[in-house]
Amino acid sequence: MKRLVILGGGTAGTMVANKLRAALGKHELHITVVDRDDNHHYQPGYLFMPFGIYNTSDIVRSRHRFIDDGIDLVLTEIDHVDPTYRVVHLADGRTLSYDVLVIATGVSPRPDATPGMLGKLWGQSIHEFYSLPGAQALTEAMRRFRGGRMVVHITEMPIKCPVAPMEFTFLADDWLRKHGIRDRTELTYVTPLDGAFTKPVASRELATALVDRRIGLETDFAVEHIDNDTRELVSFDGRRIGFDLLVTVPLNMGADYIARSGLGDELNLVPCDQHTMVSLAHPEIHVLGDAGTLQTSKAGSVAHFAVDVFVHNFLDDFNGRPATHGFDGHANCFIESGNGKGMLLDFNYTTEPFTGDFPLPVVGPFKLLKETRLNHLGKLAFRWIYWNLLLRGRPIPMIPTTMSLAGKRVEKDVTPAGTGMPTATAPSSPAPAPRPAMPKPTKPSPSPRPAAAKPAPVTAPAGTKPAAGYSDRPGVDSTAEVVLPAPIVPKF
Ligand SMILES: Cc1cc2nc3c(=O)[nH]c(=O)nc-3n(C[C@H](O)[C@H](O)[C@H](O)COP(=O)(O)OP(=O)(O)OC[C@H]3O[C@@H](n4cnc5c(N)ncnc54)[C@H](O)[C@@H]3O)c2cc1C
DSSP: OEEEEEEOOSHHHHHHHHHHHHHSOTTTEEEEEEESOSEEEOGGGGGGGGGTSOOHHHHEEEGGGGSOTTOEEEESOEEEEETTTTEEEETTSOEEEOSEEEEOOOEEEOGGGSTTTTSTTBTTTEEOOSSHHHHHHHHHHHHHOOSEEEEEEEOSSOOBSTTHHHHHHHHHHHHHHHTTOSTTEEEEEEOSSSSSSSSHHHHHHHHHHHHHTTOEEEOSOOEEEEETTTTEEEETTSOEEEOSEEEEEOOEEEOHHHHHTTOOOTTSOBOBOTTTOBBSSOTTEEEOGGGBOOSSOBSHHHHHHHHHHHHHHHHHHHTTOOOOOOOOOOEEEEEEEETTEEEEEEEOSSSOOOEEEEEETTTEEEEETSOBHHHHHHHHHHHHHIIIIITTTOOOTTOOSSOOOTTEEOOSSOOOTTSSSOOOOOTTOOOOOOOOOOOOOOOOOOOSSOOOOOOOOOOOOTTOOOOTTOOOOOOOOTTSSOOOOSOOOOOO
């Protein structure tokens, strides 16, 4: 019997386990899911917590409830993978052998990667909402906020849900108005990108939405450190942005065990094929969800569509047929814009987000890149869809795996992101200087867990050839010396 081991029982891991269990009997395929704990988080809900819309009980459920019968769920930390012998080593000393491995351990915020982020202001005036404790602490900080300089900041791309910081900014603007302190607050959005967003049409529409709300936009901002004494973000090119409340999205990185296994790049993301999600180094390893290097958004919707493709190909392979399905990079994301409205983005590797109707031309009912009440309701409905359809591996009506051009107003020759749009001035920031080459980054502080011996870099097993384009690069283990050896190129 074939053994499938799935690392990570979050969005992608749960979906793929349930879909394959439904398709193949227990005597055909043995499925094991490994995760560190029994708490499944609905991460899009973190965004709403600081504004009192959701609380912890709305977004955390027992993982067991969502993993179907006939799937082994192992709750412990993953220590490392030995791809040569096809064995997963767990932190409690157990091992799991596999024929096929799925890596679905996502990415997490790493405030320790930016000097000064974890300084004396951390948890006081510096907050994040990409983890449950972060969102809980920010909820208290928002309650205490009485006006001043509020800065929403992205450290570096890629991050999961790249629209979430923009959504936070819109919701904060709305929340400040409702609490009567918007006039006393200077609100600024600070991004390492050269526009409000990477894709030209979305960048233009979102920059307009920022200007309409009198929200400052500071682009090309590569943070070098945070000065806790002066309460300023400081960029590599010397710009300084003062804050009274900083809501930052720290660097997002894959899990440390990926570095210890020699499987990742400088952000501990596993290099994988853009269409099949197969590891470029090891053909029996597949990467689903945020953990890989797909050149599309890191989002639950992307995980969902990529899992569909993977399952088709897995079943073809299982039944001795050639795998024929390819992932097109489809992403579908609602953007909360405040005041009970939202926008919608739908795009893939080759088609950027455009305006128009979704999913059907003219009738919609959703509007692409336009603020509507229905888009907002779609976003709120997503939580129910997540728990009841998505995780259980059930189809979501009207949302195809492959992106469709139907209803999209395709624009040709659009202005590149960040040009042609008014840019509001950020507090205490001089005119932006050209962005320099990224200097050698700092080392994140050591992981609290005892260091595991770092295995020698793993090469492809005998008889397998790494795919074209793959090159072995050092990973980042927070217990090891080498950290972020090269500039990280912003990408969507
Ligand atoms: C604030 C916020 C808002 C978002 N909004 C949206 C949205 O509106 N729409 C959307 O589509 N997406 C959204 N996302 C993104 C979405 O939540 C992620 O893209 C999705 O959860 C990725 O799924 P995954 O399975 O790759 O990773 P995850 O769901 O993060 O699962 C990874 C799992 O691996 C486990 N794990 C990691 N390391 C180890 C280890 N060493 N040992 C054992 N277990 C381990 C973790 O415990 C976790 O359960 C949002 C994310 C955030 C943070």
